[in-house]
Amino acid sequence: MGRLCSTRFEREARKLGWMRIAGLDEAGRGSLFGPVFAAAVILNPKRRIVGLDDSKKLSPDRRAELAPRIREYALAWAVAEVDAQRIDAWNIYQASRQAMTAALQQLAIQPDYLLLDAMQLDVLIEQKSLIKGDARSVSIAAASILAKTHRDDRMREWDLIYPQYGLARHKGYATADHLEALRQHGPTPYHRYSFAPVRDSNCWAAGATQTPLPLSDSVA
Numbered sequence: 001m002g003r004l005c006s007t008r009f010e011r012e013a014r015k016l017g018w019m020r021i022a023g024l025d026e027a028g029r030g031s032l033f034g035p036v037f038a039a040a041v042i043l044n045p046k047r048r049i050v051g052l053d054d055s056k057k058l059s060p061d062r063r064a065e066l067a068p069r070i071r072e073y074a075l076a077w078a079v080a081e082v083d084a085q086r087i088d089a090w091n092i093y094q095a096s097r098q099a100m101t102a103a104l105q106q107l108a109i110q111p112d113y114l115l116l117d118a119m120q121l122d123v124l125i126e127q128k129s130l131i132k133g134d135a136r137s138v139s140i141a142a143a144s145i146l147a148k149t150h151r152d153d154r155m156r157e158w159d160l161i162y163p164q165y166g167l168a169r170h171k172g173y174a175t176a177d178h179l180e181a182l183r184q185h186g187p188t189p190y191h192r193y194s195f196a197p198v199r200d201s202n203c204w205a206a207g208a209t210q211t212p213l214p215l216s217d218s219v220a
Helices: 010-016 059-071 082-088 090-103 140-162 174-186
Strands: 019-028 036-042 076-082 114-115 125-130
Touching: 010 019, 010 114, 010 125, 010 140, 019 090, 019 140, 036 090, 036 140, 059 140, 076 090, 076 140, 076 174, 082 090, 114 140
Parallel strands: 019 114, 114 125
Antiparallel strands: 019 036, 036 076
16 A cells, blocks of 8 residues: 555645655666666646556556656656766766756756655755655656656667667667677667676677767756
8 A cells, every 4th residue: 555656745745835846767777778867847736647657667658648748737847867978987876866966957947845766866955755656656757757758769769870789679778689789799889888788798889980879958
C-alpha cells in the first residue's frame, strides 16, 4: 500500500503551504552510451493528466502520448543533460544530480518545493526524496516520462550516425547486441569509458571521427 502513483505528496506539500511543486527524475543512468538526461516538471493541479506513472512501466506508445500532454498542461518543464565525458569524470550519481540541478535552474517558474526519486540536491529549496518516487508521485512520474522520451529521441538520432551499434533498439543499454557491437567496433566518443563493458573494449569505432551530433537542452 502507499506505492500507487498519485497526487498524495503534492497535496501534502500544499497543505503545508508550498505552491510551486516540481518533480524531478533522470533517464539513462545505467546506459553505456551518451548523456544522462533529467527533467523537472511543475504540474498544474487544475489540469489533470490521466495515466501518469513510472516511465519504465509504460509502453513507448503510451509515453509518446503522455509527453506532449505533459508539456502542454504543465505550468513549467525543462530537460537537461550531462554528457558522457562528465559522467566519466564525476561518476553517474553525481552526473545525475547535476543534470537535475540544470533542469531545475532552467524552469520558467522557480519551484518552492521539490519531489525527487531517491535523490537529494544541493539547492536551497525544500525537498522530499521518495524511494521509487517515479511510481508514487505524479510530478516525478511526469519528469521521468519527459526525460525518457527526450533521451530515446536522441538515441534514434545518434543511431543514424552510428548505425552499427543499434542505439535505436536498445537505447545504449548493455544488451547482447550492443556488447557484441562494442567487441567488433570498439566504443565511440560518446560511450561512457568509466563503465566496464566500454572500458574493456579494445579498439575504436570506425566512425569515431565523424562529426558529433549537437545536443541542446529543451526548456519551456
